Amino acid sequence: xxxxxxxxxxxxxxxxxxxxxxxxxxxxxxxxxxxxxxxxxxxxxxxxxxxxxxxxxxxxxxxxxxxxxxxxxxxxxxxxxxxxxxxxxxxxxxxxxxxxxxxxxxxxxxxxxxxxxxxxxxxxxxxxxxxxxxxxxxxxxxxxxxxxxxxxxxxxxxxxxxxxxxxxxxxxxxxxxxxxxxxxxxxxxxxxxxxxxxxxxxxxxxxxxxxxx
Numbered sequence: 001x002x003x004x005x006x007x008x009x010x011x012x013x014x015x016x017x018x019x020x021x022x023x024x025x026x027x028x029x030x031x032x033x034x035x036x037x038x039x040x041x042x043x044x045x046x047x048x049x050x051x052x053x054x055x056x057x058x059x060x061x062x063x064x065x066x067x068x069x070x071x072x073x074x075x076x077x078x079x080x081x082x083x084x085x086x087x088x089x090x091x092x093x094x095x096x097x098x099x100x101x102x103x104x105x106x107x108x109x110x111x112x113x114x115x116x117x118x119x120x121x122x123x124x125x126x127x128x129x130x131x132x133x134x135x136x137x138x139x140x141x142x143x144x145x146x147x148x149x150x151x152x153x154x155x156x157x158x159x160x161x162x163x164x165x166x167x168x169x170x171x172x173x174x175x176x177x178x179x180x181x182x183x184x185x186x187x188x189x190x191x192x193x194x195x196x197x198x199x200x201x202x203x204x205x206x207x208x209x210x211x212x213x
Contacts, residue, residue: 048118051151084109104138158195160184168202
């Protein structure tokens with residue numbers, strides 16, 4: 001069952017790459033290897049605080065490095081605002097977190113204990129979510145973009161400031177230089193309602209580029 005916010009997206013999610021290729025043939029090189037877009041529904045059990053903590057940990061890290069730290073944290077402590085509020089930044093740093101990430105997680109816990117309610121966050125629109133989360137120290141638009149895409153499974157997030165998306169788009173379109181965020185913003189207008197999938201395929205294109213090397 002589709003649980004995303006776009007009805008049109010639900011209708012095409014299984015064949016979204018084919019739909020993307022109809023709009024922009026440059027993506028056809030990914031059609032055979034990645035025929036199915038995997039981000040199509042919220043998990044049965046969803047903890048917004050834990051999901052945000054994991055997203056914060058992933059900031060500026062490779063997937064493998066981030067998963068190592070996430071696993072270490074989960075094995076060592078309870079990931080809830082009450083417990084996080086009782087430990088200090090230095091204890092969080094023992095699990096591999098930077099000073100800034102440890103502080104951000106502490107600030108997030110304090111915000112929830114101070115009244116920020118995330119229990120219905122999946123019912124809010126993107127602007128409401130972005131406005132509430134970016135008030136917290138250390139949480140910027142990239143973190144919100146990743147949370148929306150990978151945790152809340154919003155179908156139309158377009159992270160134009162993400163280096164991987166920029167490089168993937170550059171490779172797919174054989175551009176001499178990376179597109180600027182403004183260039184990407186304009187290019188993304190061709191894909192209303194499915195830009196999360198377009199970003200995901202840009203990352204896949206970049207992965208293929210790495211394998212070729």
